[in-house]
Amino acid sequence: MSEALVTKLVEATHEVFETMVFQTLxxxxxxxxxxxxxxxxxxxxxxxxxxxxxLVAFYSTLDAAKAITGAMLGMEPGEVNGEIPDAIGEITNMIAGSFRTKMATEGDAWAISVPTVTMGSDFYIKPFSNGRRILLPFRMNDNDVYVELILTKQR
Amino acid sequence: MRFLVVDDSSTMRRIVINTLNKLGQHECLEAGNGREGLEKLQQGPVDMIITDWNMPEMTGIEFIRAVRGMDGFASVPVLMVTTNAAKDDIVEALRAGVNNYVVKPFTPDTIKEKIDAVLTAK
Incomplete structure (x- = not known):
């Protein structure tokens, strides 16, 4: 996987958290x-x-998702409930969208989908069998969050 | 003043409406996509539209093209708030009739400044 892809995705993730979640990672x-x-x-x-x-995927624990959602909406994490799926979808959308814009400067032109969010305590996401993957771990205060890039076709 | 905020993300609608409220603007209509936005506009005029680009059913660009063809909405100010920030994206949005552009992610000050700029130019 090219270094530019990883670098741009890391930059996009930092920017989204610093501007919309008011947290450094x-x-x-x-x-x-x-x-x-x-x-x-x-x-x-x-x-x-x-x-x-x-595919760009964003993974978080429930506690991290509450902290992120609360920060975005100006709420205490304990007050957050039904807002999580939409907020995490928007975080994922902004990371992927910002990544797309950064890669456009490298000559890549992509369309992106609307986000999908899965919540639960007992599920397994099967990776594409033919894709290259890279998992980017980040720490936000006491919480671990992850961004994953799965490539099925590369220029 | 009356605002229409169109975004499929309820989180983003709330962030934008919170910003409008802080600017002293409290009359805000909401829509989850372009088609719903057009339905809201049929209920009466608005002073400004703030719309996302990537939405299901009808995108922000399709929505703005439709708005510009409606009687009474040819010159309503439109601010687009989107992650689509490649040069070609901005050209396409301006051609569709967008007046100003905010790239997500944005700081609270950025969106306040852009809203102010569009309102001042009105």
């Missing part, structure tokens, strides 16, 4: 071709297609 070591998905209760996904195709 500490970045962990990227995990290329990680097996399985990180432990999470809330997963947002946005697909993209064009000169490259694939």
């Amino acid at each position: 500490d970045q962990g070591e990227p995990l290329p071709d990680a097996q399985g998905a990180p432990k999470s209760n809330v997963v947002g996904t946005v697909g993209f297609a064009g000169s490259a195709s694939g």
Whole structure:
């Protein structure tokens, strides 16, 4: 997977959290071709297609999702309830959209899908068998969140 | 003043409406996509439209093209709030009839400034 893809996705993630969640993220070591998905209760996904195709996924625990949603809406995390799916969908949408814009400067032209969010405590997301994957771990205060890029076609 | 906020994300609608409220604007209509936006406009005029681009059923661009063809809405100010920020995207939005553009993610000050700019130019 090209370094530009990873760098632009990391930049996009930092920008979204700093401007919309008012939090800085500490970045962990990227995990290329990680097996399985990180432990999470809330997963947002946005697909993209064009000169490259694939998926951007955002993984968080319920506590992290409440903190993110509360920060976006000006609420205490304990007050957050039904707002989580939409807020995490929008976070995923902004990360993928900002990533798309940054890659356009590298000559890539993609269309992106509207976000999908899955919530629960016992589910498994099966990765594409033919895709290259990289998992980007981040820490937000006491919570781990992850951004994953799955590429099924690359320019 | 009366505003129409069109976005499929209820979170983003709330962020935009909170910003409008802080600017002293409290009359805000909401729609979840372009088609719903057109239905709201049939109920009466608005002073400004703030719309997303990527939405199901009818995109922001399709919505604005339809709005510009409606009697009485040819010159209503439109602010687009979107992650689509490639040069070609901005050109397409301006051609469709968008007056100003906010790129997501945005700071609270950025969207306040853009709303103010559109209102001042009105």
